Amino acid sequence: MGNISFPSIIRLSNGVPVYLLRGGTLDLIRVEFVLNAGQIMEETHMAASVTNAMLTEGTVSHDAIKLNDLIDSTGAVFNHTADKDTASLVVISLSRKLEEVMELAWEVLFHPSFPENELRMLKEKKIQAFLTGRQKTSVIGREQFYMALCGKANPYGRITRLEDYDALTTAVASDFHSRFYRPENMYITVSGRDPEGALPVLGKFFSVSGKWQKPKIPQLLFETSRPGRIFAKVNGSVQSAVRMGWKGITRDHHDYHGLQVANMILGGYFGSRLMRNIREDKGYTYGIHSVAGAFHGIGFIAIMTEVANENREETLIEIKKEVTELRRNEVSADELQIVRNHFMGEIARMFDGPFSSAETVRGIIDYETDHDYYTKLVNTVETITPDKIKELFITYFNPEEAIEVIAGAE
């Protein structure tokens, strides 16, 4: 097992936290800027993702073409994404180019210009991708599930409609940016052979303004649908997406670690009950998985697969059989041992190398989870009993209370 302890924190002079993850042998450095600028902060739907996508579409000093040419010439990779809870810019650079690359990162994060023409083109591209998504059963199935779980007005449950793109203007992006893309609203992770070596450069560009504050997460309202079946028609599909799930628990709940183990037994690895039955015994699918996760304020358990239209009812019956079996009978010591070992191996891989460690640590910081989250998880994995696992299935996986979604042909 690698080092799973929480990394050391240094603060820039304006209070911005910098987490340092040392390791590896290569002359590469990864710097990630995480901002409290995800979908949960937006008033206009998709403002977070459009603002983030526009970061590299031009700055006050450089138009889009020149800016991208400058970035690409350094050899660095800039990946920027906005998801439900945060927005981020990941930069991977040759160590020797770090200073010029960080200057570009500063420009991109804090001085984008949001040109009209680039926004128009970006929206056209996003609309095309949106329309393509309307033909993917997996996309429709996922949307319907989260809408049922969180409510249609909730940022986690809201389904995008074509007309939503009309409201996205440069004013919306620029306003969202000025409120949330501020040094005082972010933290930084640095990983590589010599993360401390990056501190002077980070200080030069990112400690110039503002005073860091603990992120404020808005209170969200949830409206979970009653249990039952939701059917979404996707014309011409040869397979259906099948989803089944429940409202779960958040990371601060005392059962959260145990639920991770229970989930792994059901559908969290290749040898899971669901894979063995529905793929390896019935041959209904290329893959079936389950996940127990959480956003801010709500947790969820979801089982997902894609099967031939004619097998979808039988698949749901078999999923329920597997869940019921785990509610009735304890797992054997042998099966639990396999899951324990596999889980420990998975944690070891999550901390294998500085870049993976940086990704893993992000989850702890973003959800204000205990700094010893992984130590506690390891402890649960090693000590949880078959009896406790059965109890978790009885509490959290009641087939009578499940939300079921089928997206496919009629």
Next chain:
Amino acid sequence: MIEFKRHTLANGLRVIAHFDDSTPMVTTDLLYDVGSRDEDPEATGFAHLFEHLMFGGTAEVPAFDTPVMIAGGENNAFTNNDITNYFITLPANNLETALWLEADRMQWLDLSESRLRIQKSVVTEEYRQRYLNQPYGDLMLLLRPLAFRKHPYMWSAIGKDISHIEKADSKRVKQFYHKYYTPSNAILCVAGNVHPDNVFGMAEKWFGDIPHGQCNVRELPQESPQVERREVTVHRNVPAAHLIMAFHTEKRVSRQFYILDLLTDILSGCDSGRFPEILVRKKELFSEADIYLSGEIDPGLVIFSGRLKNGVDIKGAEEAVWDELNRLATRQVTSAELEKARNRYEASRLMSLISAGNKAFNLAFQELLGDADGINTEIEKYMSVTAAEITDCSSMTFRQENCSVIHYLPESHES
């Protein structure tokens, strides 16, 4: 510099060991020199179906995954037109578990009828999920038979048609196993926190007794030079048109591969490439415009792939791509473009060396190409590419007579 040691067992198994003590893990990569190019044209998709069967267990190990999980590992495999590749990553002190499992299934695989029946069904669902139930999912299924008329690259690794998978019988499965799953037809690479001497000792212990196997001589029909443009138009239920233009290239180990790899990076490897700048931003013909090498060992393809913006005529869009390709033949790429591509290659090469798993696969694949040291020497081949070579190579490659085109149009769009 990636240091490694090499040793060949008496039965022909080539073993490569790379020591990396910066990780607590180790990866075994076992590459079999068999891919979909080795299939009977009437039984395609076979190499990939067989990959699924390799997880079916043996008399000694009834379920392949169980010991991997007990050892805290993860494993997977992939099949392409050239090779079938299996890998296991696990804590370094459990290396022997991985070697035991790989040696066991190289020799004693359980090829039962029921196993075959279920995996045929799983692969059929994979075919549907990845190729048929995805918008644009069948593009490569259409391109291969258009571009290749003789060489077995004319079908994809998933196979020509679902019916081929349904027809697979256990007699053929057994012949395939005995012909290709032998030590002399494989390369084993172990990368991670285990010393090479220990790797070679364990490899001898677990693989040393497996019989050599027959020698396979690969005699594939070679593609004749294409002499005229090929074009197909299809209509599908998609929101936007898509343009594919594919050109024949030379084999993987030719100088041309490196020239074209660098050139495709200059054209579309990053946002400031020529295609994103000119075809997407300035002319607004495409929402995405990409060009890449298919990367096969035998002569393969360089493929332009572009999603059209709404309302753009596909013939006009194709003209604009030709303008850019022709410009390469007449005007050299700039030194700034070359310098950028070299920097990007240097950085992406380092990124590819972060994980032991990637290093293990790269070493094994380079060994298959002729020398594992390619992992270190390829950089020189990229760095020495000149603007004049790019010009020559472009005029040789980007010709109408060497081009296969797909106009993939939305159903409502009648041409």
